[in-house]
Amino acid sequence: MNTKELKSILQALQEHEVSELTLETPDYKLTVKRGGEVQVVAAPTPVVVPTAAPAPAPTPEPLPPAVPAPTPAPKSEPPKEDTSRYVEVKAPIVGTFYRAPSPDAEPFVKEGDTVKKGQVLCIIEAMKLMNEIESEVAGVVRKILVANAEPVEYGQVLFLIEPA
Incomplete structure (x- = not known):
């Protein structure tokens, strides 16, 4: 049915x-x-019980030689950006990432902004407490890796800063 x-x-x-x-x-x-x-x-399936000895199984015919499956061409991945020169700013706690002090305010920093050591980069809310995350180095913000109001894990990279 x-x-x-x-x-x-x-x-x-x-x-x-x-x-x-x-x-x-x-x-x-x-x-x-x-x-x-x-x-x-x-419905129950009927069980068939053989009454005579089973006939010998027929011998299988030899299989034709196997044809190898075509191998797909290797995918070319875009070259990864060298981030070794950047300082990673990681989340010190689990919580919700906010780029600005309030929903209608400007973000603390944008990509390309120059920051000073100790400057606030974002806020992570954890258990109704707002924790300001500060830059550990002076430099230029090259990448912001988390979207606003997105949950973050402990140790997750939030920003890449090129030291000055």
Whole structure:
């Protein structure tokens, strides 16, 4: 039985206000009670017991030689940017990352901004406490790796700063 047949049966039951229906086939038994639940029970499968000794299995024919599957061309990944010269600013706690002190305020920093050591870069809210995250170095903010109001994990990289 497919879903289309089941839907038509249910619709007919509803139109004719039938409260209960049981339908049996060799494959399944379906009982529908109005206001209740649909119950489908699989029919037991018959067990066949052989009475004579089984015939010997035919010997399989040799398979033709396997044709190797074509190997896909290696995907060329874009070259990764060398970030070794940047200082990573990592989340010191688990919480929610905010780029600005309030929803209508300007962000603390943007990519390309020059920052001083100790300057506030963002806020991480943890357990209703707002924790200011400060820059550990003076330099230029090259990448902001987290979107505003996104959850962050302990040790997650938030900013890449190129030291001055």
